Every structure is written in structure tokens, then in C-alpha cells.
Amino acid sequence: GNSVTQMEGPVTLSEEAFLTINCTYTATGYPSLFWYVQYPGEGLQLLLKATKADDKGSNKGFEATYRKETTSFHLEKGSVQVSDSAVYFCALRSGGSYIPTFGRGTSLIVHP
Amino acid sequence: DGGITQSPKYLFRKEGQNVTLSCEQNLNHDAMYWYRQDPGQGLRLIYYSQIVNDFQKGDIAEGYSVSREKKESFPLTVTSAQKNPTAFYLCASSTPRGSGRALNTGELFFGEGSRLTVL
Numbered sequence: 272g273n274s275v276t277q278m279e280g281p282v283t284l285s286e287e288a289f290l291t292i293n294c295t296y297t298a299t300g301y302p303s304l305f306w307y308v309q310y311p312g313e314g315l316q317l318l319l320k321a322t323k324a325d326d327k328g329s330n331k332g333f334e335a336t337y338r339k340e341t342t343s344f345h346l347e348k349g350s351v352q353v354s355d356s357a358v359y360f361c362a363l364r365s366g367g368s369y370i371p372t373f374g375r376g377t378s379l380i381v382h383p
Numbered sequence: 384d385g386g387i388t389q390s391p392k393y394l395f396r397k398e399g400q401n402v403t404l405s406c407e408q409n410l411n412h413d414a415m416y417w418y419r420q421d422p423g424q425g426l427r428l429i430y431y432s433q434i435v436n437d438f439q440k441g442d443i444a445e446g447y448s449v450s451r452e453k454k455e456s457f458p459l460t461v462t463s464a465q466k467n468p469t470a471f472y473l474c475a476s477s478t479p480r481g482s483g484r485a486l487n488t489g490e491l492f493f494g495e496g497s498r499l500t501v502l
Contacts (some may be wrong), residue, residue, distance in 0.1 A: 303489055314389075314473055314493035315426075360425070364489045369414050369433050369477075370441075371491060375425035 273298045277361045277374035284351055284381050292346040292377045294335075294361035302365035304328075304337055304344040309358045309376070318346075318359070356381045385410045389474050389494035396461070396468070396501050404459045404497045406474035415457040416491065418473040419443060426473065432457055461499060472497045 278293045296302065303322045307315040319328030324339035333348045344361060361374040387408045396402045408415065417429040428441030432451040446465025451457055457476075461468045475491040 305490055307491075307493075312496075312498075314387075314496045315475075315491070316493070317490045320490055362491075369431060370428065371477075371489075373426050 273302070273363060273365055273368075273372040275361050275363055275372050275374040277359075277377050280358075280376075280378035282377060282379050284379070286353055286381055286383050287350045288381075290346070290348040290351045290355075290379070292359055292361075292379070294344045294346065294374060296342050296344065296361075296363050296372075298342075298363055298365045298372075300365045301339075302363040304335070305362040305364075305371075306333070306335055306344070306346050307360040307362060307373075309360065311357070315360060351379070351381045353381045353383055355379060387474060387476055387492055387494040389472075389497050392495065392497060394497060394499045396499060398501060399463045401460055401462050402499065404461070404472055404474075404499070406457045406459065406494060407455055408457075408476045408492070409455060410476055410492060411454070412476035412478055412492070413454070414477050415451070416475045416477075417441075417447070417449065417457070417459045418475065420471045420473060420496075429459065429472075468499055469501045470499060472499060 274297045276295050305320045306318040308318045309315045319330040321328040321337035327336045335344050335346045358376045358378050360376045362371050364371045390405045416431045418426040427443050430449045432438040448460045473496050474494045477491045
């Protein structure tokens, strides 16, 4: 079956530090890959996505590249802000499946 | 604006009571989902529906029930049989991946969540 593994948190950084949150997956076929962000007390929002190998998704300074050879979709940001503090979920959907597969989430805490 | 509306945002329940969480979407999506989230935990799927008048159990359906009488609505009832119902509940919707729309990538759209506390 499909699975998503992301690094455990919390990840604690100082403002303006470089961020990487690792995400690897196993899936049948050619999945679409997603990063969602959840701010405290809110629902999840789509942060970025990639639908085929070597695609780069980007939004709000965050980037992730669909690496089929390493089955990875690592999230990066060059300079984090306090407002980026949230929980980040990596996810995939494969084939015609109605059911996405989510990672367990990684909490990011950014200190001033 | 199109989106998903969950209500109420906060709900308190006495033990032994059933409660119903509302989820309405105006995105014209076929598929709808209910997830449960506990502190420090990921998302666990309760029920999902691919189309009106059809729904399937997810990983943790025991103690919950749903209906899908209209495309826009997918209410979740937390019954007294659910032994530990205190949690954050998230509703979501999507089009199926590969539905034929040029820009469809199958992402989920989430509501703001409902926090249920059992007193």
C-alpha cells in the first residue's frame, strides 16, 4: 500500500534560518505529491503540489521537488519567519484513488 | 467565495449524548471526507463519500455515522458508542484525481475544523 514518512518534530529554528523537512513515500503508479500547512486551531491548507517527476512546487517562499528516483518530496525554505510556525503535512494521491495518504505531520517552531 | 464550512467550531457534549457536526461545501466536489485529529497526532480517516447517497468506512468508523443526501452536505454524528470522542474533527472535499479537468490535481480542501469536548 501507499505510505508517507516525514521527519519527526518539533523542528525548532531561529528566524531567518534555512528549513528542510524531509518527506519520502512509497506508492503504486505515479502519485501527485502535496504539502499542507496547519496553523494552530485551524484546518489544513494546501501549501504546494507537484504532479509529475522533476516538477517543483513553490508558494510563499517554500519549495519542494518531486524526486522519483529517491521517492522524496522534501520541503525547503531559505529564510523562515515566526509566522511560519505551524504543522506541515506531506501527502500523496495515486491513480484514481479517492483516499489520499498523509504523513504524521512535522511541527515547526520559529523563534524570533 | 467557494469553500467548506464546518459548524460549530466548538462543541461540548455530556457523556451519553449524540452530537452532529455539520459540513457544507459549495465547490461542486463529488468526494467528501471526515478526519479526526488528536493532539500531536496525524489525521485519521473516519468516513468518506465518493458521491451522493454513498459512503464508506475509513480506518476509525466505530462510534460514528454519516449521511450524504445532498452533494453539498456531509454531516457527521458522534454517537454515545464512541468511547473517546474528545478531538478536533476536520471535513474535506475534493474532485477525484484524474477526473479530466486540465488543472485538477486531486488536492483536498479542508474546513476550519470543529473541536468537540466531552464533559
